[in-house]
Amino acid sequence: MSASGIAARAPWRASEIQLSGLVKSFPGPDGPIEAVRGIDVGISAGETLALLGPNGAGKSTTIDMLLGLLTPDAGTVSVFGRSPSEAVAEGAVGAMLQTGALIRDLSVRELVAMMASLYPAPMPVDEVLALTGVSEIASQRTNKLSGGQTQRVRFAVALVSNPELLVLDEPTVAMDVEGRRSFWTTMREFAARGKTIVFATHYLEEADAYADRAVLMAHGGIVADGPTTEIRAMVGTRTIRATLPAADTGELGALPGVTAAERHGDVVILSCADSDAAIRALLTAHSDARDIEITAAGLEQAFLALTADAPAEPLTGKPAQGTP
């Protein structure tokens, strides 16, 4: 199938992708706007990394620099030991950019074949069409597709080179639930071939479910970097709910492992950094606590807590440096 292409590029597996000290500003009405303020990310070969963050966090700018579409004002990008443009020229990179439609007046198969012709060792067109689930619409014109179908064809275009690095910028935006599920299934299949994948998303559950590691961005800086489990551990990761009419929230908030306490009627809700210590302390102090529930906070809560009050200045101390 595509074994020859993989073999030819195998030595790259040893090296990595490295973004070092990246800075990028754009001209704005009141002077330059810093979109990316000095970020460092190392990505191991074979890793699936999520770039998480709200709109305007600098994710797309970072991706544009990773792909060589933008030149950083400062800092360097190395893709498998090469510059982004060299890696692109060698056909090692595939990407699905955030904005984008397809050119018209070609069938889906023709479009994918046209793109395949540009690469040194592409996947067979039929294989890509099958992999991305567009075989049934292969003879349709690209201008007659639905939004979800268009996204899948764009995915096929990104995969056709059989890239070592696959970059996806908010790939599931136009997809429905079913489309998303099959998209991620395909992406996992592709990742299982040992490919490196970087995807930007603001769907936290996607990062949680499909990435080995998440880099959380806000205001152009990195707020957190680590396995998604670690990111969740950084804020009140678990919540204890209990019916406890008599206790004072100030006192509860001071218990070991508890970061915050609030009351809703008879119910108290404790946000915990260490829920194990907190529950022991709670039951020791208040053996009358009833209806106890301990739940893990979603990445959603971690995300909100971490990005809401991110400083406007470049961030230096990163809470967790993930290098799996």
Next chain:
Amino acid sequence: MNSLVYMRYELLRTLRNRRFFVLSLGFPLVLYYLIAGSNRNVKDIGGTGLSAPLYFMVGLASFGTMSAMLSSGARIAAERAVGWNRQLRITPLSPRTYFRAKVLTAYMMALLSLFALYIAGTTMGVSLEADQWLKMTGLILIALVPFGALGILIGHLLTPDSIGPALGGGIALLAFVSGTWFPIPSHGFLHDIAQFLPSYWLVQAAHIAEGAHPWPARAWIVIAAWTVVLSALAARAYRGDTGRV
């Protein structure tokens, strides 16, 4: 990697765009019949020594082929607007292949427009020797080279909504000062300007029918200079055009 496959699909796309196809071929033909038809029996138009059907055949061919060459700009602008240009930038597609495909597609449209006008011309009584047809076609194709570069340049500078007026106005103006609608007087202000435009020499290719070579050294220099300058600008515009549109 096979740049021929890429070019083949570019050509295919253009041929399948029927509205574009019919309009770009149809307009010059309609104009030709309107203008030349009413001057059908004029044997020497404006002191050029050329019959009206021949003069306007080449005049409208200059209009049609210029439009065809520059329409690549409109197509590029549309591709940029949907982000396709950025998608191409993350492939190994070389600027050389990209430029070639765009220029080749533009030339295909220009040739079709040219042949359509030749056929229309013969229906209006234009009659030339085989070698005159060939030489004239050769000169027209050469004079179109700078327009190939100009099409790419404007495609990477303008947006789809601004390129319509830019092309419409630009081509009308060029056609006017180059003698498409009426012969340029052999001296005077208009003549002095026209000398420095490649589109003027497009129309002058009609003089091949008189037997003498219609292009002095100046024509070759003007066309070469425009080609060099516009190609450099087009390459620069393409290189810088990787941002989000």
